[in-house]
Amino acid sequence: MxxxxxxxxxxxxxxxxxxxxxxxxxxxxxxxxxxxxxxxxxxxxxxxxxxxxxxxxxxxxxxxxxxxxxxxxxxxxxxxxxxxxxxxxxxxxxxxxxxxxxxxxxxxxxxxxxxxxxxxxxxxxxxxxxxxxxxxxxxxxxxxxxxxxxxxxxxxxxxxxxxxxxEEVSMMLSSPRLRVIHVTTHIGLIDAVHRIEPGLVERTVRRGHEALRRSGIDAPRIGVCAINPHAGEGGLFGYGEEEEKIVPALQRLTADGIDAVGPLPADTAFYLAGRGDYDLVVAMYHDQGHGPIKVLGIEAGVNITVGxxxxxxxxxxxxxxxxxxxxxxxxxxxxxxxxxxxxxxxxx
Missing domain, CATH: 3.40.718.10 (Isopropylmalate Dehydrogenase)
Known part of the structure; x- marks a missing residue:
């Protein structure tokens, strides 16, 4: 057969x-x-x-x-x-x-x-x-x-x-109320911040965008997390990582018609996604994305390897x-x- x-x-x-x-x-x-x-x-x-x-x-x-x-x-x-x-x-x-x-x-x-x-x-x-x-x-x-x-x-x-x-894949977690894709996953926090760069952020968002389109969402709305608290608060927190590592990627994505918004403070991004404003949240590192998804739906949570x-x-x-x-x-x-x-x- x-x-x-x-x-x-x-x-x-x-x-x-x-x-x-x-x-x-x-x-x-x-x-x-x-x-x-x-x-x-x-x-x-x-x-x-x-x-x-x-x-x-x-x-x-x-x-x-x-x-x-x-x-x-x-x-x-x-x-x-x-x-x-x-x-x-x-x-x-x-x-x-x-x-x-x-x-x-x-x-x-x-x-x-x-x-x-x-x-x-x-x-x-x-x-x-x-x-x-x-x-x-x-x-x-x-x-x-x-x-x-x-x-x-x-x-x-x-x-x-x-x-x-x-060569490169992304981890996406999906629950009934929230979907999260990770820019970095199983590495330490200091290593994660070092590894994040505009190309990796852009490719991760594109993989998430394509995965949602495959699942039937024609125009995915994507919220992209910052690295630092309060998205750096205009330079008060961190060393300008948002402007250096995330903003250039978002500029290229939006120029191609992808609805990706950020960098957003992570607490704000997950709140907005939880009430339905975003179809997908892009987390910069493992615990930033895993914590919210497991609180909201670990019993029915699914891990999808994208790419x-x-x-x-x-x-x-x-x-x-x-x-x-x-x-x-x-x-x-x-x-x-x-x-x-x-x-x-x-x-x-």
Missing amino acids: STDTPHPPQGGAAADAARPRPVVAVTMGDGAGVGPEVTAAAVTSPDVLARCVPLVVGDAGRLRQAARILGTDAEVVAVEGPEQAVGQPGRIDVVDLGLLPEDLPWGELSAVAGDAAFQYVRTAAELATAGRVQAICTAPLNKEALHLGGHRYPGHTEMLAELTGT LPVIRTSVDHGTAFDIAGTGRVRTESMVEAMRQAVELSSAG
């Missing part, structure tokens, strides 16, 4: 039934964390199955354990690749890499689980770049376990950039070792991540 014509959804309007569902590769994340549970819950969700054909890349044995913990009676079926995935109720299709021992403890750091998490992402990236799946959705991995497993990446974003040969040659979304939470294996994890974020993966892949 061709991956371009996966099985139609069960039920629904005739027009929807005739439209092929994209195949979404779902990486299981760290097998010692909540990844197997949120994956098993999301890929059996009727809403997800109506939109796509989910294909887990992970460990069939661990998924069976997770399904039992959740009280799900879905059959876990090992398949060779996307061509064998059917995306039907009561069934979880998985490319089984078989890397985890059956007795892997829940909630404990494991080099084996860290290496396995990397191998799931590597396999999914290969499937996506070959055009055999239309999007990737990732369950959380643990950075310390990843490093113990021999893979020195700050996170999924940087890993996927290298695996796909992409890759493939669609990639993820949950906006971690491995939650403290509750892994208990069935208490909330799964809304994973379901929403898959919904947005389908939306972006369909708009491409």
